[in-house]
Amino acid sequence: MTGAELILSGETDIAFNPCGGYHHARAEMASGFCYLNDLVLACMRFLNNDKRVLYLDIDAHHGDGVQEAFYASNQVMAISLHESGKTLWPGTGFENEIGDGPGKGFTVNVPSPIGICDAAYIEVFTEIVIPLIKAYDPDIFVLQTGMDALAADAIAHLELTNNAPAEIIDRLLRFNKPLLATGGGGYHKDIEIHAGGNRPLGSIYFLKENRFLLHCHRNIGLLPGKYKISGVSYADLRISM
Ligand SMILES: [Zn+2]
Numbered sequence: 001m002t003g004a005e006l007i008l009s010g011e012t013d014i015a016f017n018p019c020g021g022y023h024h025a026r027a028e029m030a031s032g033f034c035y036l037n038d039l040v041l042a043c044m045r046f047l048n049n050d051k052r053v054l055y056l057d058i059d060a061h062h063g064d065g066v067q068e069a070f071y072a073s074n075q076v077m078a079i080s081l082h083e084s085g086k087t088l089w090p091g092t093g094f095e096n097e098i099g100d101g102p103g104k105g106f107t108v109n110v111p112s113p114i115g116i117c118d119a120a121y122i123e124v125f126t127e128i129v130i131p132l133i134k135a136y137d138p139d140i141f142v143l144q145t146g147m148d149a150l151a152a153d154a155i156a157h158l159e160l161t162n163n164a165p166a167e168i169i170d171r172l173l174r175f176n177k178p179l180l181a182t183g184g185g186g187y188h189k190d191i192e193i194h195a196g197g198n199r200p201l202g203s204i205y206f207l208k209e210n211r212f213l214l215h216c217h218r219n220i221g222l223l224p225g226k227y228k229i230s231g232v233s234y235a236d237l238r239i240s241m
Pocket of ligand 1: 059060061146148184185186
């Protein structure tokens with residue numbers, strides 16, 4: 001919500017909260033480690049300011065809570081790339097879930113088979129998501145970047161490296177639209193810390209003019225340098241406590 005406010009006020013173009021991304025929470029029900037759907041609340045804040053939102057979810061799990069909230073709306077295009085519900089909880093997010101009423105066609109689900117690799121995943125993004133972005137022409141992106149789609153995750157069964165989410169973030173940034181990004185799932189602690197998922201609790205990152213500003217509520221011990229997002233490595237992070 002802080003990120004949404006900062007974007008709406010023009011204070012920043014890009015906000016990243018690695019401890020957000022609770023995409024399973026429902027209006028009146030906690031679900032899947034999620035008790036409050038920050039993504040839905042942020043999208044609603046944008047809608048209240050007459051913004052068209054494109055929500056993209058690259059967590060290994062289907063973004064069912066966000067889908068449910070906007071299933072009948074054409075003001076949020078909700079796209080979820082995830083491991084198929086045939087092999088992973090919550091067992092939803094199939095191709096035939098496309099929205100309802102005025103929202104028909106504004107929900108897009110792309111279930112992946114076990115073991116999908118970077119090349120295939122990026123091809124899905126290129127062939128499906130990019131044309132949808134161009135057709136929908138949103139005002140703002142909301143991105144859930146769960147890192148449980150990375151290889152060796154303890155719960156999901158996909159085989160991505162950090163290069164896939166990094167490539168997706170790079171290509172979203174090329175549209176020059178505001179981006180609100182959150183973390184999400186991720187159940188291998190070393191991979192999570194490298195990837196900037198939601199395990200390093202209590203931090204908010206802001207990216208402006210290609211620089212990260214990192215606001216920490218506690219020392220999160222990021223490991224420097226190995227992975228890069230948009231050409232900026234963690235070694236380049238400017239940290240303010
Ligand atoms: Zn997940």
